[in-house]
Amino acid sequence: xxxxxxxxxxxxxxxxxxxxxxxxxxxxxxxxxxxxxxxxxxxxxxxxxxxxxxxxxxxxxxxxxxxxxxxxxxxxxxxxxxxxxx
Numbered sequence: 670x671x672x673x674x675x676x677x678x679x680x681x682x683x684x685x686x687x688x689x690x691x692x693x694x695x696x697x698x699x700x701x702x703x704x705x706x707x708x709x710x711x712x713x714x715x716x717x718x719x720x721x722x723x724x725x726x727x728x729x730x731x732x733x734x735x736x737x738x739x740x741x742x743x744x745x746x747x748x749x750x751x752x753x754x755x
Contacts, residue, residue, distance in 0.1 A: 670714040676707075680715065684722040687747055688740050696743055697750045704754070713755050720751045 672680070683703050691699045707715050723744040731740055 670711060672711075672714060672718055676711070676715055677718070680719045680722055683719055684726065684747075687723075688726060688743055689735055689737075691743070693739055693743050693746060696746045700747060700750050700754065716751045716755050720748050723748045723751070 683700070686703070687696060687699060704712070704715070704719075726736070726744040727741060730736060
């Protein structure tokens, strides 16, 4: 299933928020809260895309300003949580 523009935008915003603002201990609850409005039939595709964005953080974005220490751990934890939410 192909995501729509709003879903792509939301996925990007979720990744930025988790990495920059959320405490690592709150990643799971934050992901659940931030994705609660995704329709059940679109969740798998959405979670796969968000998971890919977190992988992109791990591979390409760890040195970006604003990400700081902990970005690697948060992205890794978020990817694990997303795999359980599918």
